[in-house]
Amino acid sequence: MHPISASPAGNESENRTSDRATRLPPGPRGSWRPTLQLIQNPRKALENWAKQYGDPFLLNALNGPIVVTGREDLLRIIHGQDPSIYAPFATSTIVPLMGSGSMLVLEGEPHRSERRLMMPMFHGDRMKAYGASMQQCAIEQFERHRIQGSINTLNLMTDISLEVIVRTIFGGSDSEIVRQLMDASRKVVASSSPLLFFSKRTHFSFLGLSPWDRWEKAKANLFSLLDKVIEQRYQSKSESDDILSMLCDATYEDGQSITREHIYSELMTFLFAGHETTALSLTWAIYHLHRNTDSLSRLKDELDLLADNNPSSLTSAPYLKATIQETLRIHPIVTETLRKLKSPLALGDYFLPAGMGIAPATVLAHHNPNIYNEPESFRPERFIERSYSPFEYMPFGGGHRRCIGAAFASYEMAIVLGTILKRYEIELIDKTPVVPKRRNVTIGPSSSVPIRVLSTR
Numbered sequence: 231m232h233p234i235s236a237s238p239a240g241n242e243s244e245n246r247t248s249d250r251a252t253r254l255p256p257g258p259r260g261s262w263r264p265t266l267q268l269i270q271n272p273r274k275a276l277e278n279w280a281k282q283y284g285d286p287f288l289l290n291a292l293n294g295p296i297v298v299t300g301r302e303d304l305l306r307i308i309h310g311q312d313p314s315i316y317a318p319f320a321t322s323t324i325v326p327l328m329g330s331g332s333m334l335v336l337e338g339e340p341h342r343s344e345r346r347l348m349m350p351m352f353h354g355d356r357m358k359a360y361g362a363s364m365q366q367c368a369i370e371q372f373e374r375h376r377i378q379g380s381i382n383t384l385n386l387m388t389d390i391s392l393e394v395i396v397r398t399i400f401g402g403s404d405s406e407i408v409r410q411l412m413d414a415s416r417k418v419v420a421s422s423s424p425l426l427f428f429s430k431r432t433h434f435s436f437l438g439l440s441p442w443d444r445w446e447k448a449k450a451n452l453f454s455l456l457d458k459v460i461e462q463r464y465q466s467k468s469e470s471d472d473i474l475s476m477l478c479d480a481t482y483e484d485g486q487s488i489t490r491e492h493i494y495s496e497l498m499t500f501l502f503a504g505h506e507t508t509a510l511s512l513t514w515a516i517y518h519l520h521r522n523t524d525s526l527s528r529l530k531d532e533l534d535l536l537a538d539n540n541p542s543s544l545t546s547a548p549y550l551k552a553t554i555q556e557t558l559r560i561h562p563i564v565t566e567t568l569r570k571l572k573s574p575l576a577l578g579d580y581f582l583p584a585g586m587g588i589a590p591a592t593v594l595a596h597h598n599p600n601i602y603n604e605p606e607s608f609r610p611e612r613f614i615e616r617s618y619s620p621f622e623y624m625p626f627g628g629g630h631r632r633c634i635g636a637a638f639a640s641y642e643m644a645i646v647l648g649t650i651l652k653r654y655e656i657e658l659i660d661k662t663p664v665v666p667k668r669r670n671v672t673i674g675p676s677s678s679v680p681i682r683v684l685s686t687r
């Protein structure tokens with residue numbers, strides 16, 4: 231059932247004995263300052279704390295205490311546990327934002343059933359059926375953005391990934407509805423101040439101007455549109471096989487159908503989680519490839535040798551796949567994932583009590599020099615030379631909450647990147663280095679990476 235079947239490291243009962251005394255690692259003092267540091271520059275903050283206090287360390291974040299680690303042996307323990315020892319982290323903060331039906335806050339059997347229901351939509355033949363439309367979307371959006379002379383890569387990639395996810399969820403026949411849903415989703419992401427996700431205390435209204443007010447306004451706009459689209463779908467009794475139709479028709483194993491509120495929050499979760507992440511990663515890929523000419527020529531040689539430009543050829547090109555893996559390694563869009571312990575857990579030298587947050591820090595794992603030679607260098611070939619375990623490489627998280635869109639996002643990235651690079655010669659307009667920066671909830675490039683088209687191949 232789990233996309234990653236992690237074999238428990240050591241004896242599970244050894245790791246969960248209830249008669250041991252709590253023992254927590256050291257970490258920075260206070261809660262406001264470390265939380266703000268984490269919001270401002272998560273990678274720098276996490277690396278500094280790991281250096282200063284060792285790995286793992288304890289962070290008293292505004293949402294509650296969290297033990298953070300990027301160590302392979304400890305990640306093996308964390309992801310090797312039975313999922314029932316974990317609850318989602320900070321549900322009281324996330325539920326008001328995303329709704330109680332969001333996969334992000336479901337747990338136990340409802341979480342399992344929801345994933346079982348959704349999983350097929352983002353894998354195998356269903357996923358492959360979107361290949362041609364992903365490719366068409368990449369070309370059309372590229373040409374549309376190209377009219378403006380220089381291209382803002384981040385805007386281009388946002389439009390592509392937003393259109394792809396909207397068409398996947400809602401079907402693609404009514405382009406006016408697609409456009410409205412894209413606009414509404416863009417506004418939700420733009421209004422998602424990180425503060426809202428880091429502390430429930432920021433959920434207050436103030437003359438319509440607070441981050442909470444902006445979020446609620448954008449969310450209400452999206453929900454009223456979703457309401458219209460869902461109503462139309464019920465009325466027309468269409469036979470489409472998109473995600474919306476599947477949700478409207480679905481029943482759980484006990485025969486119950488999904489409530490409308492639940493559908494809203496799940497659709498919002500997919501729109502929210504399923505486009506900005508991909509857009510930021512694609513932007514990083516364009517940036518790194520055009521600063522590393524050897525990697526770019528190797529990739530172009532590979533693309534030139536492909537028999538055709540079909541999605542199936544692109545998605546089986548090994549260096550293209552390695553390029554995407556390396557992009558997600560060097561810049562994980564989510565720097566740390568979060569869980570809350572429901573039972574105590576022995577983690578290395580420490581013994582963590584129930585109620586403690588636990589965070590696999592992807593960014594620390596991905597920059598560990600003992601695992602990745604020259605971790606700061608962009609070297610796609612490292613993924614051809616060897617493979618990495620799910621405890622060394624985890625851009626999509628791990629265990630029972632691993633990103634449900636991982637295969638879909640990787641597939642989409644290969645098609646979009648391969649199609650653009652096979653068709654166009656481009657160059658970066660601005661040669662100044664781009665660094666990771668918090669955008670809202672995610673971390674992305676500090677610039678939107680402007681490019682110029684040199685020729686069409």
Ligand code: HEM
Nearest residue numbers: 333334503504507508564567626627628631633634635639
């Ligand atoms: C490059 C693109 C993407 C990245 C880097 C990414 C990353 C992640 C990460 C790190 C998590 C948390 C996993 C954990 O807690 O262990 C996650 C969860 C999730 N992602 Fe993605 N994601 C991407 C694309 C997508 C797409 C395209 C979709 C939708 C189709 C999606 C839907 C979700 C959902 C629904 C969850 C919650 C899963 C759960 O709690 O069971 N993501 N993603």
